[in-house]
Amino acid sequence: MTRVIRYIFNDILRTRFILFYTGFLLLSTFALFQLDSDFGKIVLSLLNIVLMVVPLVSVIFTTIHFFSSYEFIELMLAQPINRRVIFLSEYLAVASSLCMAYLIGVGVPFIMFGAGESVISLLVTGVFLTLVFVSLAFLSSVLTRDKSKAIGIALLFWFYFSLIYDGFVLWIIYSFSDYPLEKVTLTLIAFNPVDLARIIMLLQLDISALMGYTGAFYKNFFGSNMGILFSSGILFLWAIIPIYIALRIFNKKDL
Amino acid sequence: MKKVQFFLITIILSALSLEGKTIRVGPSESVTQIKQAIVMAQPGDTILVRAGIYREGNIILQKSIVLIGEGYPVLDGENEYETLTVHAQHAVIKGLKFINTGTGSIEDKAAIKILDSENLRILNNQFENTFFGIYLSNSSHIWIENNELKSEAEAEHQIGNGIHLWKCHHITINENKIKGHRDGIYFEFVTNSLITNNYSEGNMRYGLHFMFSHNDEYRDNTFINNGAGVAVMYTKGVKMINNHFIHNWGSSSYGLLLKDISDSFVMGNEFVENSVGVHAEGSSRIVFKENEFIRNGYAFKLQASCDDNVIERNNFQQNTFDLVTNGSLVLNRIESNYWDRYEGYDLNRDQVGDVPYRPISMYGMIVERMPTAVLLWRSFLVFLLDRAEKAIPVITPENLKDNLPAMKAYDFNK
Amino acid sequence: MILINDLCKKFGKLTVLDQVSLNLGSGKSYALVGPNGSGKTTLIKSVLGMVRPSSGLIQFNGKDIANEWKYREQIGYMPQIGRYPENMRIGELVDMMKNIRKEVKTVDEELIDAFKLYKIYDKRMHTLSGGTRQKVSASLAFLFHSPVLILDEPTAGLDPVSVEILKEKILHERRMGKLIIITSHILSDLDELSTEMIYIFEGKVQYNNSIEALKEETHETRLNKAVTTLIKQKELLNSITEQL
Numbered sequence: 001m002t003r004v005i006r007y008i009f010n011d012i013l014r015t016r017f018i019l020f021y022t023g024f025l026l027l028s029t030f031a032l033f034q035l036d037s038d039f040g041k042i043v044l045s046l047l048n049i050v051l052m053v054v055p056l057v058s059v060i061f062t063t064i065h066f067f068s069s070y071e072f073i074e075l076m077l078a079q080p081i082n083r084r085v086i087f088l089s090e091y092l093a094v095a096s097s098l099c100m101a102y103l104i105g106v107g108v109p110f111i112m113f114g115a116g117e118s119v120i121s122l123l124v125t126g127v128f129l130t131l132v133f134v135s136l137a138f139l140s141s142v143l144t145r146d147k148s149k150a151i152g153i154a155l156l157f158w159f160y161f162s163l164i165y166d167g168f169v170l171w172i173i174y175s176f177s178d179y180p181l182e183k184v185t186l187t188l189i190a191f192n193p194v195d196l197a198r199i200i201m202l203l204q205l206d207i208s209a210l211m212g213y214t215g216a217f218y219k220n221f222f223g224s225n226m227g228i229l230f231s232s233g234i235l236f237l238w239a240i241i242p243i244y245i246a247l248r249i250f251n252k253k254d255l
Numbered sequence: 256m257k258k259v260q261f262f263l264i265t266i267i268l269s270a271l272s273l274e275g276k277t278i279r280v281g282p283s284e285s286v287t288q289i290k291q292a293i294v295m296a297q298p299g300d301t302i303l304v305r306a307g308i309y310r311e312g313n314i315i316l317q318k319s320i321v322l323i324g325e326g327y328p329v330l331d332g333e334n335e336y337e338t339l340t341v342h343a344q345h346a347v348i349k350g351l352k353f354i355n356t357g358t359g360s361i362e363d364k365a366a367i368k369i370l371d372s373e374n375l376r377i378l379n380n381q382f383e384n385t386f387f388g389i390y391l392s393n394s395s396h397i398w399i400e401n402n403e404l405k406s407e408a409e410a411e412h413q414i415g416n417g418i419h420l421w422k423c424h425h426i427t428i429n430e431n432k433i434k435g436h437r438d439g440i441y442f443e444f445v446t447n448s449l450i451t452n453n454y455s456e457g458n459m460r461y462g463l464h465f466m467f468s469h470n471d472e473y474r475d476n477t478f479i480n481n482g483a484g485v486a487v488m489y490t491k492g493v494k495m496i497n498n499h500f501i502h503n504w505g506s507s508s509y510g511l512l513l514k515d516i517s518d519s520f521v522m523g524n525e526f527v528e529n530s531v532g533v534h535a536e537g538s539s540r541i542v543f544k545e546n547e548f549i550r551n552g553y554a555f556k557l558q559a560s561c562d563d564n565v566i567e568r569n570n571f572q573q574n575t576f577d578l579v580t581n582g583s584l585v586l587n588r589i590e591s592n593y594w595d596r597y598e599g600y601d602l603n604r605d606q607v608g609d610v611p612y613r614p615i616s617m618y619g620m621i622v623e624r625m626p627t628a629v630l631l632w633r634s635f636l637v638f639l640l641d642r643a644e645k646a647i648p649v650i651t652p653e654n655l656k657d658n659l660p661a662m663k664a665y666d667f668n669k
Numbered sequence: 670m671i672l673i674n675d676l677c678k679k680f681g682k683l684t685v686l687d688q689v690s691l692n693l694g695s696g697k698s699y700a701l702v703g704p705n706g707s708g709k710t711t712l713i714k715s716v717l718g719m720v721r722p723s724s725g726l727i728q729f730n731g732k733d734i735a736n737e738w739k740y741r742e743q744i745g746y747m748p749q750i751g752r753y754p755e756n757m758r759i760g761e762l763v764d765m766m767k768n769i770r771k772e773v774k775t776v777d778e779e780l781i782d783a784f785k786l787y788k789i790y791d792k793r794m795h796t797l798s799g800g801t802r803q804k805v806s807a808s809l810a811f812l813f814h815s816p817v818l819i820l821d822e823p824t825a826g827l828d829p830v831s832v833e834i835l836k837e838k839i840l841h842e843r844r845m846g847k848l849i850i851i852t853s854h855i856l857s858d859l860d861e862l863s864t865e866m867i868y869i870f871e872g873k874v875q876y877n878n879s880i881e882a883l884k885e886e887t888h889e890t891r892l893n894k895a896v897t898t899l900i901k902q903k904e905l906l907n908s909i910t911e912q913l
Binding site for chain 3: 004076078
């Protein structure tokens with residue numbers, strides 16, 4: 001398995017996309033450090049990047065990569081290698097290279113300028129989001145043979161989780177605003193990895209003071225050991241379940 | 256000639272008797288107890304307390320005398336007693352250090368409790384670990400200056416207020432420092448008083464808290480890092496000028512909370528990094544002028560229950576939300592402010608923007624109505640909603656706008 | 670060696686393989702013939718496990734290949750269109766293949782030498798012509814001394830000299846007693862290379878016998894003639910059954 005991963009990894013590095021991505025993140029982070037000296041503000045601005053850019057880049061890069069390595073997968077399939085190994089190698093190679101790009105791009109400036117606890121959460125949630133969206137993109141890639149269709153599905157996932165779902169949540173809040181909704185929304189949030197990551201990060205920053213009673217309720221929850229366990233468990237499931245389904249489909253797929 | 260001589264002698268004698276005598280108290284003096292000295296003292300006398308620690312339980316002062324400490328003698332309440340109770344007229348308490356008063360929720364034990372008194376001066380005293388610091392009840396014409404109060408409580412119920420006034424009038428509170436009490440300065444039924452140059456930091460609840468206290472003036476005070484900021488309630492005729500409201504940060508914190516205030520004046524203040532800069536509800540006829548709102552969460556929460564207020568010539572810079580309200584009716588005038596988010600233009604170069612500015616964010620409105628919606632904060636959806644609302648206002652009040660937005664921030668320092 | 674029993678494959682409504690049953694024994698060389706879209710490649714891919722059958726059974730050395738992968742150690746496969754990671758150099762590709770099948774200690778680089786591929790080891794795959802690509806595919810298929818060789822259109826796009834080299838190699842392997850399955854449109858090539866003939870039409874095995882037998886049946890001496898006659902006979906038969 002490590003041999004296969006190494007080859008995919010080299011292939012990914014050769015396309016230079018990962019380098020661009022790393023460079024882009026480095027540049028943005030450095031630029032934010034130049035523009036602002038307030039640590040919390042920088043983390044906050046980066047949060048926008050993490051919530052929008054990281055999932056977007058993850059889904060697009062993953063689907064494009066998957067289809068451009070179709071040949072490689074075909075080649076490997078004729079070899080005495082388990083399908084599962086090939087697929088998981090693809091996942092691990094893509095996910096780890098994207099995570100590395102992210103960790104370097106965002107982490108290095110913070111190491112240079114000094115980091116706080118919220119930065120560690122930022123890095124961890126970014127990595128989780130990468131894993132989740134790479135996972136979702138693999139799922140959309142095995143759902144269809146058509147590359148553009150697959151990118152379409154992957155973008156839909158992204159669009160759904162970063163926009164449509166929130167619209168739905170807002171509608172629920174609006175419709176049931178007379179009821180105590182804290183627990184309901186907590187459940188709803190768990191069904192969207194982007195929201196979950198956003199809330200975890202917001203609660204880390206001192207701007208959570210602006211979130212009033214709801215914020216306090218969430219802070220209580222996510223601040224507790226149970227909450228940390230819950231949120232990381234949910235994010236973990238979000239990464240695991242799509243890739244598991246994708247693996248099952250891939251196992252039965254004709255190539 | 257004789258008549259004149261007699262007259263002169265009378266004047267000199269009377270002057271001598273007014274001067275009074277000085278009683279010294281100290282471990283090495285003949286009088287070792289303050290209580291003893293007070294018993295000995297005649298009106299107009301001075302008691303000079305030498306440095307040392309005095310554990311005398313509750314000292315009661317009912318004479319018109321001057322009580323002065325030298326090198327800050329310590330009056331220790333041994334965590335049990337109220338150290339000094341005053342019921343007098345024309346007295347001075349100066350240069351003493353009060354520590355470890357008793358605590359308790361039934362009796363409001365204070366370092367200095369002033370009851371039904373007039374014409375007192377409380378100067379240059381220090382307070383450490385006191386339940387209440389200076390407690391005034393039913394008194395008038397009192398001057399409290401340059402005192403330093405410091406306590407370290409962990410919870411609100413464990414501690415009283417720094418400077419506590421109930422039913423007083425004509426009080427001046429100047430240049431005091433209050434730290435770590437429940438409320439820094441507390442006013443209830445206090446009228447015609449002046450609070451100036453005080454520094455109130457890190458108090459559990461409010462840096463300044465006043466209710467039913469009409470016609471008072473607050474100038475040049477600084478309120479930093481208090482649990483819930485400053486609260487002003489059920490009062491009319493208040494002047495708040497050139498105060499600093501800084502970093503009152505927390506989920507229920509305000510720079511300045513105005514509740515049922517009318518005919519008042521808020522001018523030249525600075526609101527920096529508060530969760531809510533100003534929260535006004537049920538307030539009428541207040542003029543907010545030339546204030547700075549910088550880096551607050553919500554700069555201004557103007558509830559729909561407010562009317563006839565004027566918000567003009569203020570600077571709004573780097574706030575998360577500039578202005579939110581909870582209704583669609585706007586009965587206040589908002590004009591000529593500087594808003595750093597303003598994106599309009601000024602073709603005739605008169606420093607006034609040519610298109611009105613709508614300071615309300617749609618999302619801010621939504622959260623005011625449905626607090627749970629705060630969960631969507633900083634999501635892409637909210638960003639889009641705000642943008643869309645700016646272009647075509649649907650739910651933000653149509654007439655809530657600044658028709659004459661300033662193009663440049665005002666410089667109030669000149 | 671390879672036993673196929675009642676193999677069916679459907680892509681949606683389209684039936685690509687219809688109850689194909691074959692028994693391919695080692696030491697024999699099979700020519701897999703049929704018009705375009707008749708299901709040859711699907712059959713090959715089914716044997717390789719790349720296409721999952723809708724029903725039916727494929728056994729390799731007596732073992733069901735469903736969800737198996739180890740048996741592919743014994744197969745050298747040359748695809749119809751060689752698709753490779755485009756950014757790889759030929760040398761890297763060869764190294765990678767060797768690396769992935771590390772357990773094979775001695776490799777057969779005869780074809781690499783014969784095609785002089787080592788001269789262009791540093792060329793990237795996307796720069797290669799169709800013919801060179803075929804050479805790479807062929808070299809890789811023979812690299813591991815596999816007892817079974819599956820060659821999908823091996824000579825398509827190759828220049829005459831290379832075709833001869835490849836033919837020689839195939840014949841050599843045949844003599845070594847390997848099981849060889851070749852599909853090709855160029856029937857004259859198959860004439861030399863194969864001993865057995867499987868004709869597939871519309872997913873069904875229409876003919877399965879030795880080439881000798883076919884020639885006798887059709888009274889032709891050359892395979893391409895023989896197959897054409899066979900096809901004509903089948904078409905005639907079909908048109909009659911359709912009219913009925």
